[in-house]
Amino acid sequence: MxxxxxxxxxxxxxxxxxxxxxxxxxxxxxxxxxxxxxxxxxxxxxxxxxxxxxxxxxxxxxxxxxxxxxxxxxxxxxxLGTYVSSSGAVIIGPVSAIDTSNLTEEQNQALDHLFQNSVIIGNSIGNGFALYTKKHAEDPVLKNFQALTANGYYIEGAFDSISTTSRHPFYRGQQRFVWDSVQLMGAKHVFLSFGTTEVQYPDVIEDYQKLIDQIVAVNPDVDITIFSATYIYPGKYYGTMTSPNVKKFNTTMEQVCAARGWNFINVADRLKDENGDLNPVYSSDEYIHQNDQAYDIWTAALKEYGLKKLGLV
Structure with missing residues (x-):
């Protein structure tokens, strides 16, 4: 039986x-x-x-x-969409499957240890999360994050030459390729937040994998976790930058992650309204950017991921 x-x-x-x-x-x-x-x-x-x-x-x-x-x-x-794939990837689904509202001291200590030497790489949405972590330095997860984020940074531009007009994130006072910055800071856990604006590019899935492969080539001991791309404020679509296309992107990236051993955290569907757009209650600018209430949900999903990875749930 x-x-x-x-x-x-x-x-x-x-x-x-x-x-x-x-x-x-x-x-x-x-x-x-x-x-x-x-x-x-x-x-x-x-x-x-x-x-x-x-x-x-x-x-x-x-x-x-x-x-x-x-x-x-x-x-x-x-x-609820939360599972561990045969490649070992932890996939955190669209609906909260693990309660993180009242964790034990033992669980918090384990999460603190797990997330040490973490870095968030991303564009302005990821930068919003990075700023949020600074306001919650007492949190056992968030206090461990460094940031390689920049407004206007995007997947396809990650390989652009560094110049006065490029958008590479700064580290130690200068623009650098993110894979070099990851190496310099000694990061062990790389979290990436891209996709909302990049869905306009037909090769975005291949380019995303190329970026991750380059990070891992320079830093072979890091583990990779992808945050889903988040949706767009109702009525604020731009060309092919639409919430349905973001949904398709996330579906594909989850499958890529499950196959390649990269972790995936679905925050997008926790922030959506009944029509599949970014719920206005989580918007900071009536476009694509999010407020602290949204990043509270990111944090809860991160803790679910950590507990699942540690085998504590």
């Missing part, structure tokens, strides 16, 4: 990925669950050493109950 439930878990995760839009990659991804087959039920009866047998039976029962609870939690998380 438990073996059947395990298969059902895997099937559910595959179904989530398939429904996301790229069936060719679905076979390479799947939720990792507890292997309940490793927990064997003991058969006990009367005889010599009954107390010992009962103790072992109790321990086995407790282990089985814990495994069942963990399994049920993973099923529930997967139903």
């Amino acid at each position: 438990r073996g059947m439930r395990k298969l059902a878990m895997l099937a559910l995760s595959t179904a989530i990925i398939t429904n996301a839009g790229i069936s060719s990659l679905a076979a390479t991804t799947g939720a990792s669950g507890i292997d309940l087959d490793t927990y064997q039920s003991g058969q006990f009866g009367p005889g010599v050493g009954g107390d010992s047998v009962q103790s072992e039976a109790s321990a086995t029962s407790e282990a089985s109950a814990a495994a069942d609870a963990a399994y049920a939690a993973q099923v529930a998380q997967a139903s």
Whole structure:
């Protein structure tokens, strides 16, 4: 029976990925669950050493109950789009699957340790998050972030020559390629926030992968996490820069991340209105930029990611 439930878990995760839009990659991804087959039920009866047998039976029962609870939690998380792919990527879905409102001291300490030497790379939306982290220096996650962000910085411009007119983020007083800055600062966890404006470019998915590959080539020990691109304020579309196109971009990037072992955090769908645009309550400028209330949600999603990566949920 438990073996059947395990298969059902895997099937559910595959179904989530398939429904996301790229069936060719679905076979390479799947939720990792507890292997309940490793927990064997003991058969006990009367005889010599009954107390010992009962103790072992109790321990086995407790282990089985814990495994069942963990399994049920993973099923529930997967139903909300949160899972671990077969490549080891942690995918955090569009709906909160883990409560981070009242974490224990142990959980906060573990998150603090996990996020040490983190950096956010991005454009003005990522820069908004970077500014937000400075206002919450007491937070066990946010206090660990450095920033390589700049207004007007974009994926396709990441390889542009450095000049007086280029938009590369500054580090140690000068513009640098972000992969060089990551190396200089000794970052271990790279978070990227791009895509909202870049959906206008037909090769954005390939260019994004090229940028990440370059970062990893120079910094082979870093792990990569992608924040989903966020949506656009209602009625403020510009050409092909539309919320539906951002949605397609996110669907594709989630699948790329799941296949390549890059983590993915869906914040976009936590910030959307009923029409799939950026909910005005989270907007700071009635366009694409966000307020602190939105970044509160980013932070909660980050903590979900951390707890999932640590195996604490």
